[in-house]
Amino acid sequence: MTQNPYHNKMLQWAAYAVFFGLIALIPLGLDDAFLLNQLSTYGVYGILALSLSLCWGFGGILNLGQGVAFGLGAYGMAMTMQMQSQSVADPIPPFMLNNGLESLPAVWEPFWSTGFGIFLALAVPTLYCLIFGALMFQARVSGPFFSIMTLAMLSAVYTVFIDLQAYTNGVNGITPPNPLMIGDFVIDPYSTTSFWTVYAVLLLTTVGAKLVTQSKFGLIVQAQKNDAERVRFLGYNVAVYETLIYTISGFIAALAGCCFAFLTQYVSPGQFDVGFSISMVIWAAIGGRGSLLWAILGAFLVQGAQSYLGDQFLNTWILMLGFFFILVVRFLPGGLAGLVETILGRLTAPGKAKPEMDLAPQANVQGN
Template sequence: MIRRHLPFAAVAVVALVAAPLLLEPFRLGLLAKYLCYAIVALGIGLAWGKGGMLTLGQGVFFGLGGYSMAMYLKLTEAEGGLPDFMVWSGVEELPALWVPFANPVFAMSMAVLGPVILAVVLGTLVFRQRVRGAYFAILTQALAAAMVILLVGQQGLTGGTNGMTNFFELFGQDLAEDSTQRGLYLVVAGVLGVLYLGTRQLVNSRYGRLLVAVRDGEDRVRFLGYDPALVKTVTFAASAGMAGLAGALFVPVVGIISPALLGVVPSLELVVAVAVGGRHVLAGAVLGAVVMGYAKTAFSEQFADGWLYLQGALFILVMTLASKGIAGVAQTVAGRLRSARAT
């Protein structure tokens, strides 16, 4: 049992101790951003890899969490007045929707509860009608597109196309300070570690085995007396909560939230990242998000005109040579090493 947790412990030590010491503040901020995406990927790995629910709209839940945190930060900086973008848009009075978000506890709670509630409502309506497979994927993708349209059309309420930016302070700490960004990185890395261990424990529990059974034979599970709709709804809500929490952490780390970050394309990129890492292994989903995030940055820096082609080539290469992703390759190599050692 101890040996199984050694790789995780080693990675955790490197992430928490070595990265802040070895990386300059800008690169450390990029790594924190990748880890925010990794939290979303962990939820996708749970819903898709273990539950068979291909969700193409995680950007919606990510955006709900991000906008909840952004609203709190904007109200803190306004000090009782109106946020800057509302002034530019001609808004004269703070909208009633914004008022509760001046409370940090409410804002952070809604960053998680908002996505969870939406996922429970959507899951209850969809899974009770036995919608699954490609139909469920298309439905979540349409939800992401509708969310973008809604946000863009509410200029005075959400900042429209530009979204919200210019965040300067979080709980009295200057977000421009290197020490603050280093602290945010440690928080993000710690949250990811806790969520990974919790999700892994969930997958290895009786509920996790039931979830896999629903994925592989939903009708058989129903005949055994279980409610597959309830099982899938709980998992879908858990993945949505992770995405919302990731969005709330993303805002102070990166300093912006906009519709461009939560539409159809970003949601698809996260699914691609999970596929590259290995959707059937939770660690693979996390690794895929970090690898694809780093590849996107590296390719865009070196090949400004053609980095999208290189990113697509990376996805095709991994899927062609290793259909189970990077984690699948690692499992194969580890299995062969164990066989050779036994021989």
Template sequence: MNLYHNVKAQWLAYLVFYLVLAAVPLLIDDNFLLNQLSTYGVFGMLALSISLCWGFGGILNLGQGIPFGLGAYGMAMTMQMQSQDASNPMPPFMLNNSLEHLPLLWQPFTNTGVGIVLALAVPTLFCLVFGGLMFRARVSGPFFAIMTLAMLSAWGTLILDIQPYTNGVNGITPPTPLRLGEFTLDPYSPAAYWTVLALLVIATIVAKLMTLSRFGLVIQSIRNDAERVRFLGYSVAGYETAIYTISGFFAAVAGCLWVTLTQYVSPAQFDTTFSLSMVIWAGIGGRMSLLGAILGAFLIQGAQSYLGDTFLNTWLLILGGFFILVVRFLPKGLIGLVEMALGRLGRNRRNGGGDSVPAGQMLPQPGE
């Protein structure tokens, strides 16, 4: 048996991976680098959400920036209102746009708890409604991908157009870090890094358990043959809506964490290039592997941070070419190399180096 498909080995790989990441703040003393690594954790959560939706659900989502951006704006509004007081309740950019009263849209965010709940609930509700409408109409495949891309552009345009409420292209820059009661979360501190890591661990565990459950097996069956699953009596639209909504919730959490770390949000979070990058992370790392997708995000964003300034716009061509090569020759992404290596090792141990493939070896394996 290929050790790659052994569930206990998979859990062990997750454990080792996250223990190594948890030790990072103990090994480096550069606060800027620690903040940068924390943002990689945010990108890893986005790649995880794409892996759930596209890899396991077979739903190519080119608009994952929508829940990410909505969550980011909700958290930015919450943090901005924390810096305002009763005598000066309006953010400066609203005064510059000739507003005289705090808009009704902003008033719930004066309460930190309500603001955080709304930052997570609004994008999740949007995914639930939008996904329900699309999947009940049996919009799927490239048509669904195009619809998500169009909706992403619509949201970006809306954020720009309502400048008095969102500060338009300049975005929102909360002047102070997030405060939770008496605790202030310094975005350059180990506490911020471990917070991001803890939420990424929770998201990974939830996603992993989901893929191993009956729900996960039905989702993967829909990915392989939706019509057959529909004929068996399952609500395909319901399952597709569920996995799309859960994926959107994880993206919303990532958006909240992004603003917490950067203290900034702008319409760039709704840029199509950013959403396409999420798909590239998952595709290169391995969209059918949760860990592979996360590693893909770390690898690509790390390379961009250190090579992007050198190659400038050429970096996008390099990344696109690399993505094409991986899709063409490694359909399961870079993590597929690990699967092939472990599979060859297992066969060599079992039959003394024979190349025969055991029966069932090529069948889909759940919860990779």
């Protein structure tokens, strides 16, 4: 039987090469700094969609609180950038003085070091995912119950960051006055440097996630998504695999948060907003949660449409997006990736088989 090209691993890697090759051409023909920054932000959304595809599409774990890892990473990077603008003679950020603090809080002290600050921006949300995931999965909390718990944690973190106004500036957020500096190197958010940085992160995380899904670990993760009890009976600790894939997904989301902070030079509790985390689910669902590449494209398509149609239709755009999401869930459960898979399958389908032929069922290979 002819294999559907959608499942051909060599063609999948070729699709990745073409995709990132086209992205590499963008700065060569673009001299609009604002548009370049906007496209860089789309790269951040692509990283987030990738993280959710890995967790939900391949691991079967619907995380409605991915904004926790993203927001913690963004705050860690913003705190690092803020401390780069302070000096020994003037160590306290202005918003802390406005809120009555007379000394720099201990929680801010590690961010004097740029390297250690970035490390914490990635380590804290990753550790959070590891601990929270272990507690939930060891207790066999799964399915909609786990999704509700992630949503509850997201709301709790959102409230905490608003209430700790003296330390986080509340709803106003943190606005570092200067771009991120790595040694003597400045990453201007409106330069090609920031564009290359974001898409280098997207490239590395995409390739890393793809290799994870094709490894033995990835196969077990996909197996437990389809039938966790059978995998458990085969002797595997399902909770460990669920925790690890959830943690890896959180680490990728934290990377996206770091990139977002140095691109926008601003972070607020809005990064923990429930609506934003639900948007990540919509990106992955529309693109195709079972495909890393199409989840990224889903984020590009939805956010691109919002940028250009949202200004025209205002709040009506949310209704349009919701209606389109319902159509996709109802008629395209595999998203746009599923549509492409079906089309390619029909184009390459062999002629009608003879009755005497014994056609063995084709192995189910995960999409790209």
